[in-house]
Amino acid sequence: MAASLAFAGLLFAVLAGQALAPGARRRAARLRGGRPAPAAPDFDPGRERRAEQRARELLRSCVGEREWAMYRDLGFISVAGGIGPRPAGYAYLIYPHRPIVAYVPGERRLLSEYCVRFPDGERPYGSDRLPDADDVLAKWLALTADERCLVGEANMHLPGRQIDPDAVRGDITRLERWEGAGLPADANVRAA
Amino acid sequence: MRLLRMKPGHGEIVVAEGDVEVSEDEQRLIETFRRELDSGLWAAVPLQDKSGRRRATMVRDFSEVPRDAERVIFFPRAAGG
Numbered sequence: 001m002a003a004s005l006a007f008a009g010l011l012f013a014v015l016a017g018q019a020l021a022p023g024a025r026r027r028a029a030r031l032r033g034g035r036p037a038p039a040a041p042d043f044d045p046g047r048e049r050r051a052e053q054r055a056r057e058l059l060r061s062c063v064g065e066r067e068w069a070m071y072r073d074l075g076f077i078s079v080a081g082g083i084g085p086r087p088a089g090y091a092y093l094i095y096p097h098r099p100i101v102a103y104v105p106g107e108r109r110l111l112s113e114y115c116v117r118f119p120d121g122e123r124p125y126g127s128d129r130l131p132d133a134d135d136v137l138a139k140w141l142a143l144t145a146d147e148r149c150l151v152g153e154a155n156m157h158l159p160g161r162q163i164d165p166d167a168v169r170g171d172i173t174r175l176e177r178w179e180g181a182g183l184p185a186d187a188n189v190r191a192a
Numbered sequence: 193m194r195l196l197r198m199k200p201g202h203g204e205i206v207v208a209e210g211d212v213e214v215s216e217d218e219q220r221l222i223e224t225f226r227r228e229l230d231s232g233l234w235a236a237v238p239l240q241d242k243s244g245r246r247r248a249t250m251v252r253d254f255s256e257v258p259r260d261a262e263r264v265i266f267f268p269r270a271a272g273g
Contacts, residue, residue, distance in 0.1 A: 054203025
């Protein structure tokens with residue numbers, strides 16, 4: 001009985017401490033004469049959803065219907081590599097907020113991962129993270145405009161550093177099916 | 193022509209809009225373009241060639257923007273992740 005009461009008391013103390021911690025830190029800062037740390041803005045799922053919707057419209061208007069449908073149905077976009085109109089024999093998979101993956105179409109051979117971010121220093125709502133579709137569009141713009149520049153800015157790694165290679169090969173399979181059918185590859189629509 | 197800027201938590205915002213053939217509008221577009229670039233952003237113009245292929249071109253000066261471009265998109269500079 002005593003042990004139960006002691007455990008309940010300890011649990012209450014821990015929970016109360018966590019609940020009061022932010023306010024206590026601000027009060028402590030005031031007592032020290034410093035300025036209290038600004039409270040982090042609340043995450044607003046509605047705002048983020050509207051932002052993503054807006055970003056999707058912009059993405060659609062820039063990349064064209066085929067790539068847009070690819071993103072909508074599969075959750076990523078495939079872009080041919082190389083400069084100029086002739087295919088270079090490799091391509092990139094552009095995922096939102098994940099590394100760009102270079103691969104050889106047809107062989108499902110992965111070449112490398114390019115880890116790149118587009119952090120917004122202004123952090124308008126406390127986050128430097130663009131909406132998913134804007135992140136994809138930023139990668140697409142930079143890659144199709146100046147592939148060498150983007151690759152040069154990115155951290156290059158062997159496949160498997162951040163993304164499971166088997167998952168990427170699975171995505172390439174889904175892409176091939178999608179391109180063959182002209183329809184969504186499966187019911188697992190990730191970006192809808 | 194519209195100058196758009198990607199923004200976290202919002203999507204794109206229109207930072208300037210005008211007709212490049214109208215002197216006052218063009219001046220405002222040039223000033224806004226310079227300000228956005230000076231704040232550290234990259235600028236790209238989405239294009240479509242005669243075959244329908246979509247791509248983009250990076251621009252570092254307003255004079256590089258095609259006169260018939262409908263929009264310029266500003267977005268944060270890339271950084272190694």
